[in-house]
Amino acid sequence: MKTSIATVSISGELPDKLAAIAAAGFDGVEIFENDFLAFDGSPADVGKMVRDHGLEITLFQPFRDFEGMPEPHRARTFDRAERKFDIMQQLGTDLLLVCSNISPISLGGVDRAAADFHELGERAGKRGLKVGYEALAWGRHISDHRDAWEIVRRADHPNIGLILDSFHTLSRKIDINSIRSIPKEKIFIVQLADAPLIDMDLLYWSRHFRNMPGEGDLPVAEFTRAIAETGYDGYFSLEIFNDQFRGGNANAIAVDGYRSLIYLGDQVRRSPGAGSLTVAPMPERAEIKEIGFIEFAAADEEAAELIATLKTLGFRKTTTHRSKQVDLYRQGDIRVLVNTDEGGFAGASYAVHGSSAYAVALVVDDAKRALERAVALNAEPFSQPVAPGEVEMPAIRGVGGGLVYLLDDKTDLGRIWDIDFVPVTEDSGVESAGLRRVDHIAQTMPYEEMLTWVLFYTSIFEAGKTPIVDIIDPAGVVRSQVVENVSGALRITLNGAENRRTLAGHFIAETFGSGVQHLAFDTDDIFATAAALRRNGFRALHISPNYYDDVEARFGLDPELTERLRAENILYDRDEHGEFFQLYSPTYGEGFFFEIVERRGYRGYGAANAIFRIAALKKHLRPEGLPKIIG
């Protein structure tokens, strides 16, 4: 699979863009005209700079408002094309992208357009250049790739071909099967972009909301599969217009883009009939069976506070590490490690980010293969020295500052507890609260990085994503999206914060690192758990009584149940699958907290309750100096 990306897709000036694109691993780059025009160097300089980066220029674009122009505009348009051909020859690229005409003075007619393209093909051919025609979804006369293809067919010129763009085809819901009848040699290049499904004006949607394949909701893999079945083996090139990407980190966006293409190629490679699309084989997406452990790096009073909180939650210290200052606290299938060692990654993480849940271990079907896939998708492998005889755990760096360990039970990795740890007997003085397993892990990040996290998880692991929902914090909107697998073993809620006065924004401004802001544990009986927690001295987050009046009216609850909810500060929700109960801790430090949930068939995450628990959680931040909203 030959990979390319348009310079317009990422932020920066042309040299910065090219450096980021080359570093991310792309083979080629589309030179977007404005990036070239703003650059203070000749076309030949740009061409050299591109080739010095080991990149090929896949095309020069866009050439607008070409076909169907009445005279005298028509003649001028051809002159204009000749000037672009001059530049292309100096740049060192042979393909010009012509997008369908949007000019109000342009004339319709397939034959007229075909004749124009035939003549353009003649002119291009004399210079050894080619022209590809792309149907813009909002083109004046041509807005469907099937019509563009008919024009290319009638132009009947070897130097004239078709350019397909997933956004233009999929945004108009054009049958992608129509691609399968196009001869591969007439497809000059394929552009790819995804987008979230929001019903709006196509041009506005395209200009502001495009994102990388796999980050949105369009069936880009289906589209690519249809392309591959034609036998097409040319470039797949990303052309993404996105306000966040324009203002984002060029390197990070380029890495995302490359990952999205590799992941797409991998999906398509597995399809029957897609033989022409060659991608380095990699293991399938890893299936996550459970959360192996969550490890905190902490020190001093913060470690003491964390351990005290874990105890009130009913956790007991069961084992301790042979050679490091790491203790395992356990309850049900939940394992929480508290690492107070000053050395290693944990110590370094603590030094930079303060106390945090810096590492999450995922138990997968095959850790070695999971690591292999992650690395094939450009995730960064991680290892650190272990004492002789101790288990080396495969790991990758997460998107933020955290670690993701990959464990399985096929190798001795599953036996880490037996080898590296020794049992302790300690009377914690608390009773179990009946917590069974990790329900979900909530990670917070700046909103503009949320798509990076989504792509990271869903490309490496067998998991899907839910639509983005808006969570209302009193100080602003937080976007929330869930990555989850079918079994429910993996459930990660991602919260993209737009300003630092929100609870989420405050947390990342102050600590960030792994981004783990809260952990939700599952119980089979929230009321029994609440009672046990109370006896352990746990103080639940206080919820406004007004909430309970509404919940009772809204769901038609038995007043007795409402009373129990209110007494224990338990939040309630319901969907078509069942009921949901949530109990929160106050916040610790800069906004970390625990949640306890009981699911009676319910599949969501209590988004409707978020505004109430956030308002309550923020009260605990105030004294520590959360910036006031007013003023």
Place this chain on the structure above:
Amino acid sequence: MKTSIATVSISGELPDKLAAIAAAGFDGVEIFENDFLAFDGSPADVGKMVRDHGLEITLFQPFRDFEGMPEPHRARTFDRAERKFDIMQQLGTDLLLVCSNISPISLGGVDRAAADFHELGERAGKRGLKVGYEALAWGRHISDHRDAWEIVRRADHPNIGLILDSFHTLSRKIDINSIRSIPKEKIFIVQLADAPLIDMDLLYWSRHFRNMPGEGDLPVAEFTRAIAETGYDGYFSLEIFNDQFRGGNANAIAVDGYRSLIYLGDQVRRSPGAGSLTVAPMPERAEIKEIGFIEFAAADEEAAELIATLKTLGFRKTTTHRSKQVDLYRQGDIRVLVNTDEGGFAGASYAVHGSSAYAVALVVDDAKRALERAVALNAEPFSQPVAPGEVEMPAIRGVGGGLVYLLDDKTDLGRIWDIDFVPVTEDSGVESAGLRRVDHIAQTMPYEEMLTWVLFYTSIFEAGKTPIVDIIDPAGVVRSQVVENVSGALRITLNGAENRRTLAGHFIAETFGSGVQHLAFDTDDIFATAAALRRNGFRALHISPNYYDDVEARFGLDPELTERLRAENILYDRDEHGEFFQLYSPTYGEGFFFEIVERRGYRGYGAANAIFRIAALKKHLRPEGLPKIIG
């Protein structure tokens, strides 16, 4: 005009919201249920808090999915309503907003809905409460206020009335004339919101893009006029869902909201037939005749650099202030004051913001009336002591940290130059560059504050606004909107920056204050000006040669003209009215610069050239440490 705003319109927790709403001058507040539910106090507490602020609760909302429910849902819906009535009585409000049903299980039928409302009216009436019905633009069966009105009419109950909302009516382009036949006593309240014209899903548009009347593109004044003609004299209440407002400064947003209502009332008051809408009369919007002067506060080397630059631009010092260190530099009708006085507002501004064009004087038809109007619209008047015999200039504070002086020629204000200033004779050693007048003033602000500036200028002065256009900076998108009057005497380009790595974002992060980032001067002959500037030692901003090849091809320019443009680094644009020429200085300090333009009928601002001049301008910032985009 009785003013109200829904708590959902601004950021913060309930007490913060109420404080901001009361401080801004509103008479009433809609309690949005979630704000109430998240608040840890009883309904009576909330009611008291509202009344302690001198506010009235105009309504409680929203009550969803009421009408047309099949049993057993119907009975539960009535129970739910009774619970809300309980809360309303404790809150101390008599109006409940019911929005049209969106539930998939709801049944249609005007008579069924009318019967439901009749019964609800009976129940409300027993408690002395009222219910208003609002057609959501995306309601399942009812999405048009005319249908909602038919249901209210058939419900035929004194406690059931209609709620009109400008967004729901105008977003669906429903004929507003249909409002004029509704009896005023059946309109229980009127909600107002504006929005930019973007074609998208109505719910998505409503939830994210609403803004204050006058900030968007909907004909809210026409809508309000129709309401006023019914004789309606109740509350006009803002209900604005906007992501920026949710994350913004509550006080500033509330002030904007109040200003938008007063301005709206003033517009409507002037219409024949709108007698019922009483608003304190204020002078009409001030007509701006010219830019009187622009005043810089500067000191030391920065002042010297500014003066040296003004001289290379062909300005000459013509007069100096009698009692302050203020010199007037003049060319054509352009007056630039350089204030190096340590005292007064200029000195204070310099101390806080560094060198900047901190004040702009607008020459209006009647300065006293302009000031009166500005104050009526809650602008803050400004004055500082002047020496005996000197002219006191009326002024208001701008939205940022700057000042706006209001001058006219009816009073002695026009004679300021004769009274406060004395002529100097100084050989500047430079020749005039033929600059005639101020073409436009460019102000930069954080994007989320741009609407505040638009409303400030357009409500006080006779001016319109253009649609927002996206300006592409290599480091991100900058939104640009122009406030201008018909004569062209007032032209202000507002640039809303979203991140500080853009040229605009860098400027406001480092200096802000008045936000004046560049001044554009007008010439009748850009080539003559360019030649004179060269002779004066002015160095124009270097533009990439690539730009000129494209401009020649794009506009079909005579190669000789292109060569002259290229030689002088002049940018070119054209619209249906004529040609445009632009010449830039490099940036000074943190990103301030000058522009020189020649308009040959052209009406725009060269937005298509922005990407090229921004890339060039940023090169001059680099050495001073603009954060790198990459990394």
